[in-house]
Amino acid sequence: MTVIELNEKIKPSVLKYSLSQGVRVVMTYLKELYPREKPKDLYERLRFKSNPSLSFAKSELSKIEFLETPEGKKVELTLNFMGLFGAASPLPSHYCEMVLDSAREDSELKDFLNLFNHHIQKMIYPIWEKQRYYIQYQTGLEDKFSKYMLSFLGLYNETKVKSSKLNFTKLLPYIGILSMRQKSGGTLTSILRHYLNHQNLEIIQCIEMNEKIPSWQYSSLGDNNCTLGSNTLLGESVKTKGSKFQVLLKNVSFEECFTYSLHGEKMGELQELMDLALNEPLEHELCLEMKKEEIKPYQLSQHYLGINSFLGTVNEDMKIILNH
Structure with missing residues (x-):
């Protein structure tokens, strides 16, 4: 599937996605393109940016775009929250306006600030994923949380788990x-x-069963265990339930x-x-x-x-x- 086809396919649904949903959809497409890569390596192909617009944000994601680079296909996700500029910026509004004005002429300032935005926003999904076991779960209990759960039973060792029936x-x-x-x-x-x-x-x-009496509890007349009503036992076994x-x-x-x-x-x-x-x-x-x-x-x-x-x-x- 080409970059143009991917962008056309995902564009109509971008505004309906939350950040976590958008990341998971993008990761699904990347997994089809690079089936041998691990999820961590696929996640490194994502680039996070902030939307410089000061208008009211209708959704968490503003844009998802697949790009063709010398290293292969990568994805840019433009967020409407938690950025150094834009409607949700913690900075004074005149700084955000300055970034918005400069973006019309050249994108140097915006791209520079997006370096910091990327490293901040990149941590959001792993934090969200960490608290959701159904996302972390891997077939065969290979994920870390499943191994922590098995350690309660003394089965953190993979050898014990694999050898068990x-x-x-x-x-x-x-x-x-x-x-x-x-x-x-x-x-x-x-x-x-x-x-x-x-x-x-x-x-x-x-359930009734015959319990064998240990030899040291045998009655020995005139010696051991011969007190009636206390410790005298006849035979080699006793019925118990x-x-x-x-x-x-x-x-x-x-x-x-x-x-x-x-x-x-x-x-x-x-x-x-x-x-x-x-x-x-x-x-x-x-x-x-x-x-x-x-x-x-x-x-x-x-x-x-x-x-x-x-x-x-x-x-x-x-x-x-x-x-x-």
């Missing part, structure tokens, strides 16, 4: 919650629903049954997410609840034993429990 982009809204030491069942439920994109999910607490919970996924499809198995992708992600979310040494199990209508007849080479193989006719909903 988790999609940290999905976890960004919950980083503040994940960094908390204590998490309730409702909090964990909302995190899993969002990450797994499965709304029909529940956390069932207080305080150390295990269940992640229940309802209405799981037949295809999802495989993805949550040991051979699927989501099993590894779920396990890593639970390790990241839980600070307490709690055990958990995954329960997949399938409607009987979802279960397909067994076929050779299309089903996996112990995962999604069902023999005979299934007349009721099935629950598949996977221990981690």
Whole structure:
């Protein structure tokens, strides 16, 4: 696209743009012209100027013009605010009038003052961009702010992020919650629903399990741990409901049954997410609840034993429990 074509295309919309919108539109065109250059290098192709007119400014931008130079295409943006001359100048009006009068004969004074205007106005967009994460965001969490967010989870190291199975982009809204030491069942439920994109999910607490008794807590008659009602325990294990919970996924499809198995992708992600979310040494199990209508007849080479193989006719909903 030539300079003339670019100027004709952008001219009708200049007065509708704010400064940030104008810069982003110009950067889009420059990216198409120079796809290999980084955003910082493209931004250096912009030149900011002030409008010497003393009339009331209708918009932030007065003019956007693409120029052809020996170094390639560059863009001049003429601003109606924050300049050493013009309607928004902090200087006395007679200085602005002097610049306006001299601009009709030659532009030496105006060009000289625009050197200072450029360096002042050049900082406006980076300051605006710094406070807006949706502008800074880069695919793969390569931007600085995303890395700062991941550091709350101890994942500022790029090696850890790249070697992980988790999609940290999905976890960004919950980083503040994940960094908390204590998490309730409702909090964990909302995190899993969002990450797994499965709304029909529940956390069932207080699942019964057998807890092994450490050898130093064994009862030894006449020696240790033999006070009735205090520390006497019989056997090598005890039933408890305080150390295990269940992640229940309802209405799981037949295809999802495989993805949550040991051979699927989501099993590894779920396990890593639970390790990241839980600070307490709690055990958990995954329960997949399938409607009987979802279960397909067994076929050779299309089903996996112990995962999604069902023999005979299934007349009721099935629950598949996977221990981690």
